[in-house]
Amino acid sequence: MSDSGLTHVDETGAARMVDVSTKDVTARTATATGRVLLSGEVVELLRSGEVPKGDALGVARIAGIMGAKRTPDLIPLCHPIALHGVKVTLDVEDWGVAITCRVKTADRTGVEMEALTAVSVAALALIDMVKAVDPAAVITDVRVEEKLGGKTGRWSREPE
DSSP states (O other): OOTTSOTTBOTTSOBOOOOOTTSOOEEEEEEEEEEEEOOHHHHHHHHHTOOTTSOHHHHHHHHHHHHHHTHHHHSTTOOOOOOOEEEEEEEEETTEEEEEEEEEEEESSOOHHHHHHHHHHHHHHHHHHHTTTOTTOEEEEEEEEEEEOSTTOOEEOOOO
16 A cells, blocks of 8 residues: 555555455445436336337346446456346436446455446446437436445445
């Protein structure tokens, strides 16, 4: 760890990948959420299954899973780890779509970045599927809600 207390920076200030080889392998889980704000027209199209490009929610769900699996390719200092479970849920609400992703592993480091990436990629895929109808769609509130396992045990976001 550097003098700054940042684990991904060495004593010279250079970015580095943290050595996790001495950490214990434990079951680890992370849950992240996000929202895609959409027009009422798109919400109705999603509810009726009549989005012009096809199954927008299904495409977003698969994109989220793929995003979780590709996280170390996208985030420079993220460790490639085996993912043992990825569940992406998309719930259509009156204001748009709520996205939740839960990622599980048994490894030496957590899966928060995989959960966040899954939510982000699912949201991007959803926007790609509906942008012709709603070019003003907005991705918002992407955040970790809970993480379990490892040295720190359980952490969860305080209710708002």
